[in-house]
Amino acid sequence: MSLGKHIVLSTGAKLPQIGLGTWLSKPKEVEHAVEYAVRSGYRHLDLARIYQNQDEVGAALKKVIPSVVTREDLFITSKLWNSAHQAAYAExxxxxxxxxxxxxxxxxxxxxxxxAFPPGNGLNPPHATKEGEVAIDTETSLVDTWKALIALPKSKVRAIGVSNFTVAQLKGIIAATGVVPAVNQIEAHPLLPQDELVAYCKSQNIHITAYSPLGNNLIGKPKLTENAVVEEVAQRLGATTAQVLVAWGAHRGYSVIPKSVQEERIVSNFKQVELSEEDYQKISAIGHDNYTRFNIPFTYKPKWDVNIFDEPIEKQAAFSAKIQ
Ligand SMILES: NC(=O)c1ccc[n+]([C@@H]2O[C@H](COP(=O)([O-])OP(=O)(O)OC[C@H]3O[C@@H](n4cnc5c(N)ncnc54)[C@H](OP(=O)(O)O)[C@@H]3O)[C@@H](O)[C@H]2O)c1
Structure with a gap:
């Protein structure tokens, strides 16, 4: 069984290039998906507190450790949620x-x-007066939270990084602490190339993990997996459109974490295909007049009244990320 390619992080750790995403996996689905994925060769799992299914992942791991893999064979990522950004809550x-x-x-x-959200009132603490909005902690800065991660015991956390950070936010936490995140996990697919952010991360040896690599489409746009250009390349290569989209991210040096709970897709998404430079350019061109960021918390329900990426729709937000 092929375990696929891996990336070497700035810490020296080996990160398998394709991992399994677990967001929006429904209850009872993710346990089977994770067990099936590990049995199929996946060694990289992408988890988060907010997905509220880590206990199911844990149940799956009990079924495959130590019979199929050891804990050391796996690369497990998880994420600190917004309501625990404060130093007293992170650990x-x-x-x-x-x-x-x-x-x-x-x-x-x-x-x-x-x-940051205020701690102690659930994962999405309701705003005191504005219905349909989460409460924002305007005091705790990104530097405070980055320092809290730096202070975590190395025995519990082998590497630390960030997700959804912009160049300015990365520069802010690095300047304040001298500690460079090993990874920035960002939305990344042909409609969202983010060349400036990618170049900055490269210059700092910050590895990029691509989330929503298939363009997980929560806003009703045509699916990237059904895009005509992606379909043409896939057909010619004898690949699936998802494999072509994963390959687009891999071509850019990303690790890529497609989510599926379907056995056939779990297997096929993991099978790595290579794009020629010409096909890579062809797929990249889809994004030239069709810039799309799918995941913008200002549009969530409940809404986060925050400008994170400076997208046009976020400019009306009351708050922006507090860096220092
Ligand atoms: N850091 C962050 O803020 C953040 C944000 C979003 C996501 N993530 C991580 O990134 C992972 C992946 O992103 P995502 O879940 O947003 O989106 P994605 O992986 O781009 O797309 C997932 C969707 O595509 C479908 N799919 C999977 N394989 C397919 C295939 N071969 N052909 C056609 N459709 C296919 C899945 O349905 P089925 O399950 O039915 O196959 C699901 O509806 C997440 O699960 C999560 O771990 C992180």
Whole structure:
């Protein structure tokens, strides 16, 4: 069984290039998906506290460790949620995550979003007066939270990084601490190339993990997996459109974490195909007049009244991420 290619992080750790995403996997689905994925060769799992299914992942891991793999064979990423950004809460939430997964360490722990919520009132604390909005903690900065991650015991967290961070946010936490995140996990697919962010990360040796690589489409646009250009390339290569989209991310040096709970897709998404430079350019061209970011928390329900990426729709937000 091929275990696929891997990336070497700035820490020296080996990160398998294709991992399994677990967001929006329904209850009872993710346990089977994770077990099936590990049996099929996946060694990289992308989890988060907010997905509220880490206990199911833990149940799956009990079925495959040690009979199929050892814990050391796996690369497990999880993410600190916004309501535990405060120094007094970060390690407590990490401990909860470790208990849910049933492991004593993570390979990588990320700050999930560059925005803090007040602690102690659930994962999406309601705003005191504005119905349909989450409460925002305007005091805790990204530097505070990055320092909290840096302070976590190395025995529990082998590498630390961030997710959804912009160049300015990355520069801010690096300047304040001198500690460079190992990874920035960002939305990345042909409609969202983010060349400036990618170039900055490369210059700092920050590895990029591509989330929503298939363009997980929560806003009703045509699916990237059904795009005519992607279909043409896939047909010619004898590949699926999802494999072509994963290959587009791999061509850019990303690790890529497609989510599926369907056995056939779990297997096929993991099978790596290579894109020629010409096909890579062809797929990249889809995004030239069709820039799309699918995941914008300002549009969530409940809404986060925050400008994170400076997208046009976010400019009306009351808050922006507090860096320092
Ligand atoms: N850091 C962050 O803020 C953040 C945000 C979003 C996502 N993520 C991570 O990234 C992972 C992947 O992103 P995502 O879940 O948003 O989207 P995605 O992987 O781009 O797309 C997932 C969707 O595509 C479908 N799909 C999977 N394989 C397919 C195939 N071969 N052909 C056609 N459709 C296919 C899945 O349905 P089925 O399950 O039915 O196959 C699901 O509806 C997440 O699960 C999560 O772990 C992180």
């Amino acid at each position: 407590k939430e990490l401990d909860e995550t470790l208990a849910q997964i049933g492991t004593d360490y993570l390979d990588l722990y990320l700050i999930h979003w560059p925005i």
